[in-house]
Amino acid sequence: MPSMRIRLAAAVAAVALPLTLTACGGGDSGGSAASGDKENITVGIKFDQPGLGIKNSDGTYSGFDVDVATYVAEQLGYAPDKIEWKEAVSAQRENLIDNDQVDYVVATYSITDERKKRVDFAGPYLVTGQSLLVQASNNDITSKDSLGGKILCSVKGSTPAQKIKDEFPTVQLQEYPNYSACVEALKTGKVAAVTTDEVILAGYAAQSPGAFKLVGGTFSTENYGIGLKKGDTELQTKINDALKKMESDGAWTAAFEKNLGPAGIKTPEPPAIG
Known part of the structure; x- marks a missing residue:
């Protein structure tokens, strides 16, 4: 019959083994x-x-x-x-x-x-810099100064969303998990514009030629x-x-x-x- 010391050593080894394997997980x-x-x-x-x-x-x-x-x-x-x-x-x-x-x-x-x-x-x-994307037929929104009362979409946790909250209190901001969802909402008319950085918006505009346009230039760095x-x-x-x-x-x-x-x-x- 093994001694208490041997049984204790075996128990410690049994616990340590899976912990070691876990620490090495992920193949890295x-x-x-x-x-x-x-x-x-x-x-x-x-x-x-x-x-x-x-x-x-x-x-x-x-x-x-x-x-x-x-x-x-x-x-x-x-x-x-x-x-x-x-x-x-x-x-x-x-x-x-x-x-x-x-x-x-x-x-x-x-x-x-x-x-x-x-x-x-x-x-x-x-x-x-931050800019605006609207439907190609939209003539109501031409710059950040024409956003009052409009429904805007941006992404939760983004700098552009926070800027709208801080500087444009009359805007109805909808925060989506990603910009592709915002663009889809713009396409179906659920929102009047999408706001984020110009390079991001330009990519979406290029993906759907003739559907959208960039307006207002940039209003942040x-x-x-x-x-x-x-x-x-x-x-x-x-x-x-x-x-x-x-x-x-x-x-x-x-x-x-x-x-x-x-x-x-x-x-x-x-x-x-x-």
Whole structure:
């Protein structure tokens, strides 16, 4: 009959084994994204924004954000087949980073002081501004000054939605989980306009030629950054270095023209990094 010490040791080993297996779950070999020694890297992107981040019907992903994310991953040491894409809806981006579900997020993610309380940013890699999308036949809304009393749609947890709440109190704001739902509501007349950043709206307009139009120019400045874990200065520095290289070698301009040029947006100068 085994002694109490032997039985206790066996019990501890039995408990420790599943805990060890759980800690190694997900098929990842551990390590950090910055060091390049992980088996795969996980990147958060939008799945429903044409021209920026979209999941195609064949299961592939495309858009300017996707190209930026892929370039950065390669500079970190991860080939495209080592990238695991995860949907990053606006209201969940900080949670995905906080909970280590992604290594970084490239998802039309405006750098704000409020968000910097929870996450860090590399970049900015793109500068845009908030605008308005209406039906092509709509002549009532021509700018932000004609929004009073209108039903507007934006996405919950987004910077544009918060700006409407703060600065346009007479607007009836509908907050949807994603912009594709907003565009569908605009198509059916449930809302009078969709508001978010110009590059996002232009992608939807290009996807449905003749159905929608952009109005009012831009009325904010949005700096898109790459979100990452708070305090991970090593990864932040390496992503910034990758973005600088992307801009200097022409890959940034090529990615913009390929993805957003068809939407009619003139290619801007790449922004200063950091």
